[in-house]
Amino acid sequence: MSEFNIPLSRVMVLERTLEHGGTVTCKLQRPEASLDAQIYVENDNTTHHIKVRMGPLASSLALPRKLATKCQSLRDFLQDTANGRADSGAQSEEALALMEAQESVDEILLIGQIAYVIPTVNRDRPFGAVVINDQGEVCAAVTGSSKEQLAAAVRAKLQPGHEGLGEYA
Structure with missing residues (x-):
C-alpha cells in the first residue's frame, strides 16, 4: 500500500491559502484512494493558525509567518496525518517551539x-x-x-x- 501524497498543484494552492487565509479543500492521493482535507487558515501578525479536518479526524497547527519552510511544514503535517503518523504533530510542535x-x-x-x-x-x-x-x-x-x-x-x-x-x- 502506498502513502497519501499532495500533488504539486495543490501545494501551490496551500501556499496561497497560508498567505491570505481562508478555507480550502486539499485532495491527498494514492493510487487506490483519495482523501479530502478541509483546511481553514486564520492569520495574525506573527502566526498562521491552521485547523484541518479529514473525515472524522480534526487537528490543528500553528506556524510562524516568518518561517521559510511553512508551506512544506503544512504539506508534511497533512501527509503525516493522512498516513496515520499523528505523533509527527508532536514533533512538529517541538520543532516550532x-x-x-x-x-x-x-x-x-x-x-x-x-x-x-x-x-x-x-x-x-x-x-x-x-x-x-x-x-x-x-x-x-x-x-x-x-x-x-x-x-x-x-x-x-x-x-x-x-x-x-x-x-x-
Missing part, C-alpha cells in the same frame, strides 16, 4: 554574535542556548523553561559588565 525560541534569542543578540538553540533533556528547562562571537568564543550558555525565559537569561549574560559573562547558568 525551538524555532520560536531561536527567534526570541536572535532578537537580543549583539552584532557579531550567533546563537544556537537546542532541546535539553531537562523537563523543567527544555530549551538551551549557546551564544558565540565572531572568534568562536562562548559569550553565554543558558537553559530556560520557555522562549521568554531563555531570551531573558541570554540577555542577562550578555549585559556589558555582567559578572560571569560566558559561564554556564
Whole structure:
C-alpha cells in the first residue's frame, strides 16, 4: 500500500491559502484512494493558525509567518496525518517551539554574535542556548523553561559588565 501524497498543484494552492487565509479543500492521493482535507487558515501578525479536518479526524497547527519552510511544514503535517503518523504533530510542535525560541534569542543578540538553540533533556528547562562571537568564543550558555525565559537569561549574560559573562547558568 502506498502513502497519501499532495500533488504539486495543490501545494501551490496551500501556499496561497497560508498567505491570505481562508478555507480550502486539499485532495491527498494514492493510487487506490483519495482523501479530502478541509483546511481553514486564520492569520495574525506573527502566526498562521491552521485547523484541518479529514473525515472524522480534526487537528490543528500553528506556524510562524516568518518561517521559510511553512508551506512544506503544512504539506508534511497533512501527509503525516493522512498516513496515520499523528505523533509527527508532536514533533512538529517541538520543532516550532525551538524555532520560536531561536527567534526570541536572535532578537537580543549583539552584532557579531550567533546563537544556537537546542532541546535539553531537562523537563523543567527544555530549551538551551549557546551564544558565540565572531572568534568562536562562548559569550553565554543558558537553559530556560520557555522562549521568554531563555531570551531573558541570554540577555542577562550578555549585559556589558555582567559578572560571569560566558559561564554556564
